[in-house]
Amino acid sequence: MNVTVNVNGKPYTRDVEPRMLLVHFLRDELALTGTHVGCDTSQCGACTVHLGGDAIKSCTVLAVQADGLDVTTIEGIGTAADLHPLQAGFWAEHGLQCGFCTPGMIMASAELLRHNPSPSEEEIRYHLEGNYCRCTGYHNIVKAVQHAAGAMSAAQGQRQEQAADD
Ligand code: FES
Ligand code: FES
Numbered sequence: 001m002n003v004t005v006n007v008n009g010k011p012y013t014r015d016v017e018p019r020m021l022l023v024h025f026l027r028d029e030l031a032l033t034g035t036h037v038g039c040d041t042s043q044c045g046a047c048t049v050h051l052g053g054d055a056i057k058s059c060t061v062l063a064v065q066a067d068g069l070d071v072t073t074i075e076g077i078g079t080a081a082d083l084h085p086l087q088a089g090f091w092a093e094h095g096l097q098c099g100f101c102t103p104g105m106i107m108a109s110a111e112l113l114r115h116n117p118s119p120s121e122e123e124i125r126y127h128l129e130g131n132y133c134r135c136t137g138y139h140n141i142v143k144a145v146q147h148a149a150g151a152m153s154a155a156q157g158q159r160q161e162q163a164a165d166d
Contacts, residue, residue: 003067007032008076016063023047025063026073034074034103038132045131048104049073055111057130074103077110085148085155086110095144097135105131109145117156118149 004013005022007030014029026032026049035058038046047058050072058071078084086106089095096102105128112119112127119127124145125138133141 001064003064005063005066005068006070008072014063018062018064020063021059022049022051022061022063022066022071023058025066026058026071029063032073032075036100036103038100038104038134043130043132044101045104045108045128046101048107048131050107050111055108072107074106077106084110085151086113086145088151089144089146089148090141093140093143093147095137095140097133097137101131101133101135105133105141109148112145113149113152117153119145121146 001018002013002015003025004011005025006012007026012030014025016025016029023035023037026035027037035049036046037059038044042057042060045057048055049058050056051058051061051066052069078087083091084106086109090102090106095105108128108131109124112124116123121142124142128141
């Protein structure tokens, strides 16, 4: 059946099997391989993307369920020349080792920071409990999210100061 999904701001129409998972739609139909498959039990979080603005595990959603909706993947949140603050945070704090879990960690963390711009360490760990890092680099992952939260709040402060001056 035909589905149209808006991925990273662009509509894609494909004829898919009704049983196709969103993660396979992204990887196999659109070649967006930054979204990973790390398990077959919906536990690892490597496949996390945003669907309609919420972080979801794309191995738990059918492509047909995303018909007409907006999906954001790791490819859509920053560029090499203009990293998202979370990407910069993972870079600065060495928040990755093999990097397999990193896209999912970043997408899950982006949702956290949208709702809670200044999370505590405990809140970060709680929010990321559905994302596994097989390299067990959790300490630096938490630091990376804190780094991003600090950068985003500094940028927000600068914007407010600028608006007050204008
Ligand atoms: Fe989706 Fe592991 S691949 S949770
Ligand atoms: Fe290797 Fe997390 S960095 S799985």
